[in-house]
Each structure stands twice: as C-alpha cells, then as structure tokens.
Amino acid sequence: MHLDFSAIFLPQYRTQILHGIEFTVWLTVSSWILAIGLGTVLATMRMSGSKIAEYFVAIYIAFHRNVPVLVHILLWYFGVATLLPANVQVWTNAHNGEVIFSSIAIGLCMAAYFSEDIRSGLRSIPWSQHEASRSLGLTYLGSMRYVILPQAFRIALPPFINHTVLLFKNTSLAMAIGAAEVTYAVQEIENHTFRTFETYLVGTVFYLVVSLGLMFVGAVVGRTTRIPSR
Structure with missing residues (x-):
C-alpha cells in the first residue's frame, strides 16, 4: 500500500482541519466550563443535607449517566x-447552532460525572473542618467556598483529568449533527481525496496527542x- 499524505495537506484541506481544531477546542472548553460549574453546584446541593436537593441531584445524575451522550x-x-x-x-442557526447545542448537551452530561468526582472529594x-469553619462564623456556602471545596478539588483531581479527556473525546460525537469539528473535517476530506487510511490516521493522531x-x-x-x- 502506497501512503500519500500530500493530498490531505493541500491548502484548502489544511484550512478545513484548522477550522475543525478551532471548533473542537471551542466545544471542549465551553463544555468543560459548564460541566465543572454545574457539577460543583450539584455536588454542593447533594451534600447540603436537604432530601429534596439530594433526590433531585440523584435523578439528574442517573438520567445523564445512563443515556448515551450522542442521544443527548x-x-x-x-x-x-x-x-x-x-x-x-434564527440566531442559533446563524451562529453555529450545532456547536452551541452540542456544547450544552456534552456539558450537562459530563456535569453528572464531575459532580460525583467532587462529591467523592x-x-x-x-467533618471537623466543616465544624471548624462554621464555628468561625462562615455559612454553609461560605465554608464550602473558602475551606471545603478547594481541598475537595485537589483530592478529586485524578478523576477530573480522566473525565476531562472523556469530555474531549466526546466532542467528536457532535459531527452527527453537522458540527464541523475535527472528525467532521476529516470525514469531509476523506470524501474528496479518497485517502481513507491517511485521512483518518491524521484524526487519530490528533486525538491521541491531545x-x-x-x-x-x-x-x-x-x-x-x-x-x-497527615
């Protein structure tokens, strides 16, 4: 088999790949911010002692963890x-709605995983640290913000990283609705060049390296x- 990467890196295809990388980065960063922010809120709610909040978060997590990301x-x-x-x-259609909705769906789904990581932390x-912070006059939210959560994040960092990588790889699913991220760009280039192995190898290397x-x-x-x- 003769390998030829020259056709893949012609100027028009190189530009397409760069645009795909740009969309992938945007999807990853925006989804990650949503997932971390919402995951923190969910974990805090679940540890608040409120039965209603605990049931709500449990239902949210069960729903998002047991339905495939693609379906979301x-x-x-x-x-x-x-x-x-x-x-x-009309506005979303004019501003890459497929990327916006993919970002929301992935972020909401991964928030369920991040919230469990934070809850574990x-x-x-x-519990003595909870009591000490409350004895200093901090409210529940204040003690969480200044004392408990900073430590919990450090403890939860290993699973954070694993789920961040999973979130990044899940951005490839956005191609199903036409989001022009890397996988979509690679498929389009393959359709034009018919260099199947070389084209998908480029995409594989990109995801592996990142x-x-x-x-x-x-x-x-x-x-x-x-x-x-200690």
Whole structure:
C-alpha cells in the first residue's frame, strides 16, 4: 500500500482541519466550563443535607449517566431547539447552532460525572473542618467556598483529568449533527481525496496527542497541588 499524505495537506484541506481544531477546542472548553460549574453546584446541593436537593441531584445524575451522550446531543439539537422562540432559533442557526447545542448537551452530561468526582472529594474532608469553619462564623456556602471545596478539588483531581479527556473525546460525537469539528473535517476530506487510511490516521493522531497531553498536564498539576499526608 502506497501512503500519500500530500493530498490531505493541500491548502484548502489544511484550512478545513484548522477550522475543525478551532471548533473542537471551542466545544471542549465551553463544555468543560459548564460541566465543572454545574457539577460543583450539584455536588454542593447533594451534600447540603436537604432530601429534596439530594433526590433531585440523584435523578439528574442517573438520567445523564445512563443515556448515551450522542442521544443527548440529538435531543438538544432536534428536540429542545424546536421549543425555543423563533427569533432564538434564527440566531442559533446563524451562529453555529450545532456547536452551541452540542456544547450544552456534552456539558450537562459530563456535569453528572464531575459532580460525583467532587462529591467523592467532599466526603474525604474530615467533618471537623466543616465544624471548624462554621464555628468561625462562615455559612454553609461560605465554608464550602473558602475551606471545603478547594481541598475537595485537589483530592478529586485524578478523576477530573480522566473525565476531562472523556469530555474531549466526546466532542467528536457532535459531527452527527453537522458540527464541523475535527472528525467532521476529516470525514469531509476523506470524501474528496479518497485517502481513507491517511485521512483518518491524521484524526487519530490528533486525538491521541491531545488526550495524552491533557493527561500529562493533569499529572503535573496533581503533583504540585497534592495535599501532604497527615
């Protein structure tokens, strides 16, 4: 078999790949921010002692962890989007709606995983620290913000990194609704060049390099932020 990568890296295809990388980065970052933010809120609610909040979070997590991410993406793009006001639909269609809804779907889904990571970290904090922070006059939210959550995040960092890599790889599912991320770009280039192996090899290397890079950065951050053994 004769390998030829020259056709894949012609200027028009190179530009398409770069645009795909741009959309992938946008999807990853926006989904990650949503997942971390919402995951923190969910974990805090579940540890608040409120039975109603605990049941709500448990249902949310069960729903998002037991339905495939692809189905969530399709639900948001073909389902939720149709329920929005007409002017909002027009705006999203004019501003890469497929990327916006994919980002929301992936972020909401991964928030369920991040919330469990954070809850695991919260449960590792000795209750005496909760009591000490409250005795200093901090409210429940204040003690969480300034005392408990910073430690919980450091403890939960290893699963954080694993789920961040999973979130990054899940962005490839956005191609199902036409989001022009890397996988979509690679497929389009393959359709034009018919260089199947070379084209998909480029996509494979991209995901491998970025995933390993995220794991390396996570390992470095984990070493520098590790809580010393007592």
